[in-house]
Amino acid sequence: NAGVTQTPKFQVLKTGQSMTLQCAQDMNHEYMSWYRQDPGMGLRLIHYSVGAGITDQGEVPNGYNVSRSTTEDFPLRLLSAAPSQTSVYFCASSYSQGPYTDTQYFGPGTRLTVL
Amino acid sequence: SQELEQSPQSLIVQEGKNLTINCTSSKTLYGLYWYKQKYGEGLIFLMMLQKGGEEKSHGKITAKLDEKKQQSSLHITASQPSHAGIYLCGADRANDYKLSFGAGTTVTVRA
Numbered sequence: 001n002a003g004v005t006q007t008p009k010f011q012v013l014k015t016g017q018s019m020t021l022q023c024a025q026d027m028n029h030e031y032m033s034w035y036r037q038d039p040g041m042g043l044r045l046i047h048y049s050v051g052a053g054i055t056d057q058g059e060v061p062n063g064y065n066v067s068r069s070t071t072e073d074f075p076l077r078l079l080s081a082a083p084s085q086t087s088v089y090f091c092a093s094s095y096s097q098g099p100y101t102d103t104q105y106f107g108p109g110t111r112l113t114v115l
Numbered sequence: 116s117q118e119l120e121q122s123p124q125s126l127i128v129q130e131g132k133n134l135t136i137n138c139t140s141s142k143t144l145y146g147l148y149w150y151k152q153k154y155g156e157g158l159i160f161l162m163m164l165q166k167g168g169e170e171k172s173h174g175k176i177t178a179k180l181d182e183k184k185q186q187s188s189l190h191i192t193a194s195q196p197s198h199a200g201i202y203l204c205g206a207d208r209a210n211d212y213k214l215s216f217g218a219g220t221t222v223t224v225r226a
Contacts, residue, residue: 042219043205045214103148103160
């Protein structure tokens with residue numbers, strides 16, 4: 001199993017540009033989520049999904065969109081990049097619907113810089 | 116506001132010495148996770164605690180959950196250079212799929 005994969009690993013954008021961060025898992029996990037990690041802030045939940053076709057907002061959803069058309073993929077879209085979105089983005093997945101009942105597996109992260 | 120407080124923010128320990136990291140929640144804990152992160156990499160799951168008083172060990176790393184205090188501690192015995200990294204606690208505080216994380220504790224192990 002490849003586990004949770006994320007692409008790209010690094011990305012530089014200009015303010016106003018849009019892009020999609022890709023996340024895929026091959027473990028048949030129902031629950032997937034996106035976090036951003038900023039210095040001194042820990043990880044903050046952006047969006048999450050409890051299964052294909054179902055998504056919901058986390059703590060910091062503004063400026064981001066998600067969709068879940070398949071169990072395997074959970075892309076994160078930045079609609080109009082802003083410098084405040086400079087961060088490291090992590091995708092995670094777990095088997096059960098409740099994160100407290102199962103281990104979350106994390107991808108290696110995408111480092112995004114918005115100029 | 117940070118709802119999961121980790122302390123200390125960072126620590127330096129001599130190889131072979133013990134260390135303890137604390138994670139305190141301002142809300143009820145339904146599950147508490149400990150992860151380790153090396154710089155530039157993703158998070159590696161260490162262990163999960165669910166019940167008050169629960170204690171788990173993985174090698175030289177032991178974690179305990181004090182439900183009453185809404186606090187968890189991570190203890191490393193006889194630290195080694197491989198223990199260096201950032202340790203993060205995460206918790207489900209409302210049984211609503213939304214996991215919150217502490218800011219992390221950076222551990223440096225000096226040879």
